[in-house]
Amino acid sequence: MSGAPRPRRSTGNKIVRFAIVGLANTGIDLASFFVLLELHVPPLPANIGAWFVAVVFSFVANGFWSFEREPTIRLRDAFLRFASLGAAISLGVSSLSIALLAATIGLWPAKIGGVIVAAILxxxxxxxxxxGRLLK
Structure with missing residues (x-):
């Protein structure tokens, strides 16, 4: 193959790829959460464990398939950014949802609601x- 740069994917293409990875990632998150609950891990620690498994998968899949990684951002730094933001967004939103809503609407609806809100962010x-960019 030639050394010519590959054309950049459109934002629409990235959104579709991100959604596909997100569906797989949601399955991994929910399955891990279920297994940890079955192992009698309390809900919030189970959520953290499931999130960790899912964030590793998500970084690999999104980093190598959904987005074009900026070569000036070291892989380790990209993962730290991704995991830090993931902790603040997906882990934070889903844990908050479980803590605030599980008693009212049930554990699984609270978990799934948190996952949906977090996916958008x-x-x-x-x-x-x-x-290394947000828009365009």
Whole structure:
């Protein structure tokens, strides 16, 4: 293959790829959460464990398939950005949702609601951490 640069993917293409990874990632998160609950891990620590498994998968899949990684951002730095934002957004939103809503609407609806809200915020966070930009 030639050394010519590959054309950049459109934002629409990135959103579709991000959504596909997000669906797989949600399955991994929910399955990990279920397994940890079955192992009698309390809900909030189970949420943290499931998040950690999911964030590793999400970084690899989004970093190498959904987005074009900015070569000036070291892989370690991109992962730290991604995980830090993921902790603040997805882990924070889903844990807050569980803590505030589980007693009212149930554990699983609270978990799933948090996942949905976090997915929207995570697109911008992933784009910034991997590509080094938010918009355009």
């Amino acid at each position: 995570n697109f911008l966070a992933a784009r910034w951490s991997i590509e």
